[in-house]
Amino acid sequence: MTPHGHFNWNEFVTRDPERAKAFYQETVGWTYQAKKLAGGGIYWIAMMDNVPVGGIFHAEGPGYENVPDGWMPYLAVDDVDIRVKKAVAAGATLMRPVFDIPDVGRLAILLQPGGAGIGWITPFA
Template structure:
């Protein structure tokens, strides 16, 4: 179910996912489930059976100089329509809309004040 306009996910971008998992695991009790992805292993942080965040390893030249950071995701009803409107309102695209199988269609951009944000239209859940 899409909760248009609400924050839905948080993701840590880091060049040291093991250290991040050790930190959050020991301090918050998070457990981690690893998933293979197109850019390497993606880690889902869980509290019990409930997913609470993701950990993405920053690899490659396009991450040179990018500090570790948390990225928040907001659900939107129609990513392509909403991104087009965001561009007209001054958004600067980091990643144009793209699909993640089993997750949804998302985009990453800087908003009108320069803050990094991700918007996502999730796949329908059964």
């Protein structure tokens, strides 16, 4: 498990996952595994030498209209719920309620002071 305070995952958020997949496949050599999302859609797990190295998330639907393409890093934290309270008290904005992804972890999506996006995750063991 990734230790508290270390980067755990990186995810490319895009309206055009096929373009992003082609770019990274051609330039870096990534291959992909499709994972069905609970709410529908596909999450693409980027692989290098059969090892997951990141993900590609299709930003579609309500709430994503003004989200530009870009990388979203995720930090591992020891307790998302406690850390989010501290982050909000320190000036961060919680973008959506904390949520669980089965077999992955408990996540929060924040805008830190200054506006940069950051994901926090307490991975499930």
